[in-house]
Amino acid sequence: CGVHAASRHDRLYSRPFIESFEETPMLVAVLTYMGYGILTIFGYLRDFLRHWKIERCHIAREREEQQDFVPLYQDFENFYTRNLYMRIRDNWNRPICSVPGEKMDLMERVSHDFNWTFKYTGRVVPDVINLGSYNYLGFAENQGPCADAAAQITMTYGAGVASTRQEIGNLDRHEEMEKLVAKFLGLESAMAFGMGFATNSMNIPALVGKGCLILSDELNHASLVLGARLSGSTIRVFKHNNMQSLEKLLREAIVHGQPRTHRPWKKILIVVEGIYRYAYVNKIVWHSFVPLGGFRRFSSINAY
Template structure:
């Protein structure tokens, strides 16, 4: 069937984009500084980092990121996807072993394939299976020659983007230390979104960043900008700056985008002179836990962990994908549905992303619409909790599921 433009515009409540802290909208601190950087540096450097594409903003950004994530140094790139896909082939090659979580992002998968290293996969977020794979691979050695591996890297994500699950990082680090494997942590969806001060899963789970060898993250989620970063030892970052094609040949991140990241980090840390950063972090945590709890009470199957701003609602049947999204859209609620090949064929889902900028009224409206559509489409796979029981629980535990509005 041929698609036709309707030229109709609908104003919708956005539950689809990962604007976790609300920095993608105009901000009283960030926006004036971004405009000023546009006047001072222009919209683009029109050059690579090693030629004329490194400004004072790029230097400041890398120092800011390194301090924020708790690493000695960092290097930034203009695209988050490329940060994974271009870095892995630089840090490991033939004779090396990459052990990857089975649900890692496509950028990690493609980066691992491009490295030439041997790739093995362990069951999603299962440390015991990771240890089994490590033990077997170390015992067998390289294919054909059975020589010891030159290098072993275990690649995991802080929050898995299609599951909303937190990585079991402490257990994974303990196993990697035991078998002398490097840890590569992708914090695309966790940096800025979780942790008391927004420093990601390491802060949330009480992990020392010194135990994570390579920390990767993006600026497209919590910081309202674009690009990605790698943080690690000074030796690693220096090596990447001399060898990584994404640093040597790609145009550097635009100055206004760099300024947006710097400014948003300062707001998160309270360096703007206000408590807005702390309020945003508290709000996204409260919003996420409230919304997840309410969906579960309604009878939906919701994946993920508490504090995670990602909550997949399981649809299962591929035929329910367009029905769910279109019925929500009719009531001005925009949701993202995900199907094969991003997920297995019969594990289709709607991925809800919660933001600190959502108000209580926004969330209540979304819950009402999703509940109605859920009944219509038939995706409430569990018995709903009686409303009277919900009210009694809220009276017994005042404030537990309450969202504070400033």
Template structure:
């Protein structure tokens, strides 16, 4: 395994050589290269073989020739099965063989580098034994966009001090006794940072979507949702009781066609006018690395008198010259977006989520949201972490830490994407997105790429079906402001080695070039 240098092992954020700001060109298009026929063929063949062997092994288990090592449901006589056996087919026959790639516990802060706990298995990943050792890796697997995931420094000291004065929890809901002065301070700073009238914070990012969309729309309303929206948005839409129509990812023509047809035909059966129409999109799509087409969305929502719900979980702090998300990136008016949602789990290295917008909207959510009525309010130390980060990001001085981190992330993103593309990898997403998916296709390559990179001291996330389409398995590099150029160069060098080993560098738009020739 390649070893990281002593500088990389012991570096702190102050070791970063900050890059100059990267100018943004919103007109740059996203390119999605067609899957090579050979890769599609071998990927489908892989899954066919996996299914054949899976069914055969299930037959052996049912005949008690092979021991069933997974969980099995034993129903009382006369009871139907609680779950369908095919639902766990993938887990039984595929996932457990590659689980060591995806579920690795870490023993350090998930910063620019991290320590993975060493473990071994004697039963094909059904169980593990930890050896007590650690593997030092460069971390391209965490959503630590601005590099605030630290366990030392002024912010950490401030968080620790907040525990001494405010404790660990408010032990109550927001609507009862859980709203502290720190929560109000956070929401005030957040509204100032986003440029909105008001904002409200919640203790969990997933629940921010799932439990608040139903407070905005209900029966008689229509939701138009991008097909790649996060599960939290999908769940919130379903819980609302509104009619849901899904449009093709970032296809504004399809969205407009659905808008026009829905307005003309009205509600099902009654054909009455819709009470409300809500368009739900994400700023940066975490699996594709793509950006929503915000200017066109705003134009459509104004044209058809619809509302726009923008999830900035992966874009707040990570996009725009001031780090204020895709609204900042596209240089749109924040007042043209009706509901601004985001999370604190990525760029802020904390927990929870928020919704921002007009004061009337936020007042309505405070009173009607299930999150404010039933969930414990955000922990005071978490609030302090977010407030400390917001104070840095609100400082517009180019020489100060907040802006330097934003500029460093932008530089790292452009540099890494350009080098990876020039090396011949098929890379998806927007040129300025810090989420960088490179296509692997075959399930065998998905597992192999993860293991080979780990052998070389690089931690990455690899993803396959059902999280992606069947033939679009990928590695997803997540860039951070805490990565140095030397770290990125080391990752790129190892990616070249593994890419050649697995025959991954198949781009027809960018014929593969050696790593040393890709310097821009």
């Protein structure tokens, strides 16, 4: 649904803008928070009963011989794991026994120790809707047009190039894809990579360094955040998908330049994602200042 989001930013920006996103129903939000609230209250009650030896369930707490070890988590994280996560752990990390397509088969499991360990019953739960797998284009299927096309390309080009593109691993399909991506995004050029986390964390330091500025979306993936920090550039964060916030920072960067010296930034890198938090499909837009004051646009697309 389209939501008019200008009211949230009227204090900062005079021009309204439109954001489109799906809002969480109020009833769902309230029930969710109520559920976690009830679990939290009972968790503190159970910790109190365990402390005074009233509750004899020792499975849901640390073993006595480990009490003197340096804790790996903060106190509340331990509390959350013991009393909340373990109660509902069976909802996550469900083992599958089929391809992770639009539907998949789950292996049924049961627990007799408050979800600390599981045992398989041997029964299979068929045709469960898959809502947690990276299968946007259908490549996870073992039949259909994607599988047939992958088999045909494998027969033509082999299973892989076994080398970097800079050496002997560049194919005509790589260049064809880059031209198609650049045309789709309306950019001058594009670069395609075959990796996710390493692409962002290792290539951003190759693009910018000291004396450069990175404008990063506040919800960018950890790989982008790590790459920005490793680059040694100055980092400024703008509000998620908020072009007014980005424009404000960009204008200030152009007008004021670098701190203290006020010299122009060597480069300004604007880093955003294509799909946030759900997959390593990121778009990096690079605005590089050239001597005549123009811009050069660059796009990097990597899919994991």
